[in-house]
């Protein structure tokens with residue numbers, strides 16, 4: 001008997017929905033992108049209970065005919081591409097024809113839609129892929145889609161959703177990613193009857209101001225510098241923060257062809273432009289938009305993916321760094337004039353100021369190539385690994401990252417403790433100095449971040465539970481952090497309105513004070529509640545690593561030092577701590593000779 005059969009559409013849709021629609025925010029993204037693709041000028045978003053009970057998107061776009069309204073919910077039904085070739089010229093947001101069928105497979109959907117030219121519109125009601133109702137209706141031109149009780153028929157998924165505060169934050173972040181690309185469209189966002197955003201049409205700068213500007217007295221955007229660079233590969237434009245705008249948790253956004261993207265590699269390029277201008281713990285805000293021929297990027301990776309592959313990232317990297325450097329340099333000479341909203345700073349530049357001003361400095365080291373793959377550099381000698389560190393001592397060369405190949409971690413080492421908490425390793429050709437506490441922080445950080453991401457924190461029960469009392473404004477921050485805190489090994493029980501009992505803590509913390517560690521995490525998280533998930537995880541890992549690491553100045557035995565160094569050199573990045581502090585200093589024989 002044959003056993004293979006085609007899945008019914010409703011089942012296929014539910015499976016696909018798992019990929020496209022993971023949470024309320026992904027549903028919101030698909031709906032708003034459809035409205036934009038339909039040419040809407042005004043898009044209104046309304047959510048209830050962080051989108052768990054209702055997500056409604058109303059637009060004044062093209063609307064749909066009766067049969068299109070019905071077709072829109074069929075799998076792989078799309079008006080946006082016709083053949084595979086079209087994939088390489090995509091300029092619309094959607095193209096897979098997966099979103100609407102996926103949404104209606106896992107929710108109760110009502111849609112009204114009408115084309116401007118039609119007398120009557122269409123109302124369609126679908127519950128878990130089953131069409132319940134389709135009839136003519138009176139409605140405004142455009143489309144309005146209501147998605148109710150997301151995952152009502154997939155309890156496992158519903159349970160997987162985070163607390164309302166987390167899901168609402170995801171919704172807002174997703175919304176920000178879109179509105180920062182379309183300042184020429186008006187948007188509103190209402191959550192449980194509260195108007196979160198009411199964004200009029202304007203310039204990009206005005207849009208950034210209306211999204212992130214908080215007080216009337218000081219314009220957020222007066223802290224930003226405009227960048228613009230056209231090359232054959234790509235056009236880069238947008239805004240970057242002046243050095244004094246840097247904060248611990250800055251707004252940092254990349255977009256490519258109108259889509260938000262994450263791009264850790266380009267982030268490095270930006271940070272390189274600020275090298276030497278910022279204290280290590282501060283980050284500059286940036287809003288950077290790439291325009292690139294669609295053939296040169298691959299967005300067809302995954303519908304929810306925000307990491308986008310560029311064909312020629314390595315050539316764009318130095319262009320990006322230089323563009324930002326130039327903007328920062330120019331700003332040093334010419335004070336900025338801001339014409340937005342009447343708050344005009346009068347330029348007070350005069351000749352003496354110009355004479356004293358620093359010229360833009362773009363360091364270029366002949367022959368320096370940051371993109372040479374590390375494995376191509378054969379490094380038979382220990383000291384060569386520290387070439388970059390040597391260069392670092394000479395401030396004119398570009399920073400470079402050296403990675404220690406794994407076999408080097410087996411190299412014989414004879415570490416010696418230096419007073420003050422340093423470890424020295426004498427080699428034939430030089431001397432390596434390691435900051436023991438920072439080395440330990442770095443090791444623990446990577447260990448914790450892996451545990452967090454895999455949800456494999458190791459906990460240790462407390463014999464005597466400790467109490468943690470939080471203030472009213474810390475409470476929502478703590479609630480938002482709770483899932484990650486649990487993943488890392490904390491067990492917290494709410495025993496009163498603002499009081500939690502800590503019954504277990506991550507075992508790395510050993511005997512250190514659980515309450516103190518939690519307070520440190522809360523204090524940092526409270527600074528920016530908009531921070532995205534990964535940032536939260538990074539800062540939980542960093543704070544715990546700092547709480548658990550050996551104190552500065554502790555004397556270690558030779559075995560402990562050897563263990564520490566072996567673990568440090570096995571890390572993907574061991575030169576600096578996750579918050580950018582120096583872990584290792586290398587003095588070559590030449591450096592030493594020069595001192596005599």
Ligand code: ADP
Nearest residue numbers: 034038072078079094095096097098099100143
């Ligand atoms: P895709 O956007 O990938 O084409 P979707 O499932 O999101 O797939 O939408 C299917 C089709 O439904 C779209 O191609 C479009 O023709 C139509 N559609 C969806 N939303 C709207 C809207 N708000 N206004 C007009 N047409 C829409």
Ligand code: MG
Nearest residue numbers: 030034094099
């Ligand atoms: Mg779509």
